[in-house]
Amino acid sequence: MPLISAKQKPITDQQRIKESNLKFIFDAILRSEAVSRSELAQRSGLSPTTVYSLVDEMIDGGVVSEIGAEAGAEETAKVGRRPQLLRINSEGAFIACAWLSRAHIQCQLFDLKCNVVHTRRKRLSQPVDYNAEIQSGLDEMRGLVAPGRLLGLCVALPAVIGRKNRQLNSTVLHVEGDKSMLSYLEAIPLDMPVVLGNESIFYTYAEKAAYSPSDIRNMLYVNIGAGVGAGIFLNGEIYMGSTGLAGEIGHMTLDMNGRPCECGGRGCLERYVCVPAILESYAQEKKICASDIAFEDFVAALSNGEPAAEAVAAEAARCLAAGIESAINLLDIDTVVLGGEISLMGEPFLQQIGKNMFATINKAASRCRVCYARLDRGACLLGMAKYFLDNVFQLSLEYAQKLYII
Numbered sequence: 001m002p003l004i005s006a007k008q009k010p011i012t013d014q015q016r017i018k019e020s021n022l023k024f025i026f027d028a029i030l031r032s033e034a035v036s037r038s039e040l041a042q043r044s045g046l047s048p049t050t051v052y053s054l055v056d057e058m059i060d061g062g063v064v065s066e067i068g069a070e071a072g073a074e075e076t077a078k079v080g081r082r083p084q085l086l087r088i089n090s091e092g093a094f095i096a097c098a099w100l101s102r103a104h105i106q107c108q109l110f111d112l113k114c115n116v117v118h119t120r121r122k123r124l125s126q127p128v129d130y131n132a133e134i135q136s137g138l139d140e141m142r143g144l145v146a147p148g149r150l151l152g153l154c155v156a157l158p159a160v161i162g163r164k165n166r167q168l169n170s171t172v173l174h175v176e177g178d179k180s181m182l183s184y185l186e187a188i189p190l191d192m193p194v195v196l197g198n199e200s201i202f203y204t205y206a207e208k209a210a211y212s213p214s215d216i217r218n219m220l221y222v223n224i225g226a227g228v229g230a231g232i233f234l235n236g237e238i239y240m241g242s243t244g245l246a247g248e249i250g251h252m253t254l255d256m257n258g259r260p261c262e263c264g265g266r267g268c269l270e271r272y273v274c275v276p277a278i279l280e281s282y283a284q285e286k287k288i289c290a291s292d293i294a295f296e297d298f299v300a301a302l303s304n305g306e307p308a309a310e311a312v313a314a315e316a317a318r319c320l321a322a323g324i325e326s327a328i329n330l331l332d333i334d335t336v337v338l339g340g341e342i343s344l345m346g347e348p349f350l351q352q353i354g355k356n357m358f359a360t361i362n363k364a365a366s367r368c369r370v371c372y373a374r375l376d377r378g379a380c381l382l383g384m385a386k387y388f389l390d391n392v393f394q395l396s397l398e399y400a401q402k403l404y405i406i
């Protein structure tokens with residue numbers, strides 16, 4: 001091939017069908033340790049000729065390898081030799097991911113099986129030129145990959161990404177009203193798609209993949225750290241809303257006369273349950289300065305049973321339960337996963353949330369399970385690679401040389 005070609009325009013229906021078939025075959029090989037072409041034809045319902053042609057294309061592109069003959073298999077009349085088993089050549093192509101947070105940029109290069117082959121974590125000092133940081137990470141990752149073997153770039157950040165006004169807004173990063181990142185990403189001279197998304201979506205994507213598909217149909221992933229973001233899985237699909245802004249649970253109003261929020265509102269959930277807000281409450285209780293306390297210190301005080309820390313945790317649990325319950329009332333979610341630094345508060349905090357939720361007579365809330373994320377903080381990058389891989393064939397047609405915002 002190459003798998004991704006920016007020269008395939010205009011896109012015909014025939015090309016879309018071919019891309020869809022390529023994706024099916026790629027996924028089928030990826031899920032198997034070893035699989036033959038005839039098995040792929042059976043699974044896909046495609047003709048053996050079509051499967052042979054698609055597989056040959058993937059072998060030529062270096063993403064699939066033949067690993068030897070099927071044990072006990074007879075020679076086929078068509079090719080006069082025993083059928084060869086196929087596997088994904090994990091190092092046949094790579095995905096570059098860059099994740100911006102308040103204090104760091106972390107870049108990871110993933111292979112086709114979502115193994116990490118390179119990591120770079122850099123501390124950011126203010127003021128940050130985010131575009132230059134992304135470019136620097138990308139340059140380093142490109143330097144590690146043979147020409148034509150990079151499938152694309154995926155960028156995640158804790159920000160609301162306006163598809164229509166093309167602005168970034170964040171209560172975590174200093175990007176208020178920024179329009180330059182979208183222009184910069186669109187202008188990157190790469191023959192491959194660039195994906196930009198809110199980090200919570202990628203956390204959600206990775207976390208969902210950690211469960212069996214039948215285990216969760218409707219999930220809310222609430223990422224609580226420097227801010228509060230969320231991703232929503234409904235009926236097995238990520239729900240983005242009409243303009244891609246679904247999941248802003250952090251700015252759900254708990255108290256119309258409450259603490260002012262950087263979003264311009266008052267009494268937002270984020271102002272009571274994100275890490276800086278918890279530290280602010282704790283500092284008020286202790287009559288000290290919030291900037292003098294690390295979250296780990298608060299967690300240590302909580303596990304030691306310090307009354308001030310317990311009071312703050314109880315109030316945060318009450319607020320979080322109210323926010324979660326409102327989301328359940330709206331969406332009839334069956335699982336709420338809490339990710340991010342909040343999980344350091346441990347099982348007792350989870351139980352407090354449950355107690356506050358289940359004290360109501362809301363049937364949907366009483367059926368819903370609330371748990372901590374199975375995956376750690378690095379799951380954002382894994383989710384980016386998985387998202388990219390799961391959508392790359394479609395992206396190759398519709399979004400080559402374009403910025404794709406999720």
Ligand SMILES: [Zn+2]
Nearest residue numbers: 251261263268
């Ligand atoms: Zn707000």
